[in-house]
Amino acid sequence: MPMEIGPRVLPPSDQCCSPAHGEGGHFGIHTDASRVRDVSTALSAVYYLHRTPRGFGGGQLRLYDTVVNDGRARPAESCRTVEPEHDSIVFFPSSAFHEVVPSTCPSGRFADHRFTLTTWISDEESATGPDARPSRMAQWMADAAEGTRPLHEAEGDHDGARPVALPPPGRATCLRTNGN
Template sequence: MSGYAKEPATPTEISTRDLPPSDRWSTTPVIPAPVCRFENFLGAGRAAGLLAYAISRQPDFNAGTVLDPLSGQVSHKGRSSLVLPVTSSVFSRHLADCLPLVQEVLGHQAALTQTLTVLTAHGEGGHYGIHTDASRVRDVSTAVSAVYYLHRRPRGFDGGQLRLYDTQFHESGPQPAETYRTIEPEHDTIVFFPASAFHEVVPSTCPSGQFADHRFTLTTWISGTEPAPATPDTPFRIWQWMARAAEHTRPLADVTRDHDGARPIALPAADPGTRLTLPAARTPHGSVNEVREG
């Protein structure tokens, strides 16, 4: 038999001696970065073809760089990865077909018109310290970052997870929090998040040392030329707050060329026949090309 009373108890008031009154109460809001993730994004055949292409281009990869927001100098500080700038109108069409759904999930409202893409490879000791993608786009408050993961199966590396940091709000303004969510780099998976979000790639290990066993990504920054509409009562305000937190990571002068050599291409309109929607989500058809077919 339970020792608890069977009749409802009378509520007891918690006094201000135990819980201070509201005029002496303060808190620090912590807002998670919105994120949208798709599994089986390209499908087994297309993903395998793109992975084979990435491995075949090993001699063309170079050390990834970072751009100092104050000096504008390019360096390798805080980053150890290999990078190959690429373009792919076909992959951009894949992105375009799922972006309406992505924008709905992320609470994003601005028009997106172009993509900037690089292939990356992380091997033994590969990492990328905490940063935003403000150096990749003109308006970080409206741009979207997308990371598509590729790797051999079974996986030939350990680590390499993406940490996506929350934003906290102090009296001095928004700033990155110490808390984060972790996203595993699963093959044929893509993740979308605001370009203003603070994030990092944790160190990876690659026991074999073989390039084919690296952690590969097709990383794309999707941006537009027009600012987001002024809608103070919508979730898009979160994007503006996050952009304020990322402001000190933005280059002081306009950057005319991507520091890893990537160049933008136009983002096509979503195809009504392959556009992803919530009621009947499916992977858009097509294959990655310009990166190279075969």
């Protein structure tokens, strides 16, 4: 089924990332603190799109609980697993530890890769008003996330993901999800 992605739903390309994971593609445990201005209010949004039936295996998103030891936060062993389902979107706090487990892509074809559109939503206003103090839990997760390594240092954990060029603004794009 062709899927229309109009430019109006796409954030500017510097605020949007569109990688494709093939065989072995993965993303080690991280937070998205370095991708947002205010991690105490920011949400990460990941939209999944791929051909059906799915041409890849694995590629689940794991969202970890957080534990604190000696005032330092780290990912707990417990997590929630999100299956990348075509035409679905997941939102989570950008301060949460998460990872993408390795994908397999038996055909090796690019069309069978795991595709996503990822963006980060941050309400700058809400962090400045008098009533805008984040909850204790949110502040605590934000402080923990600030201490995590910047994303560019985690590039070694992002093997196998190839960036996909986004369409220029003002032109609709048609992604065929059932062809090559």
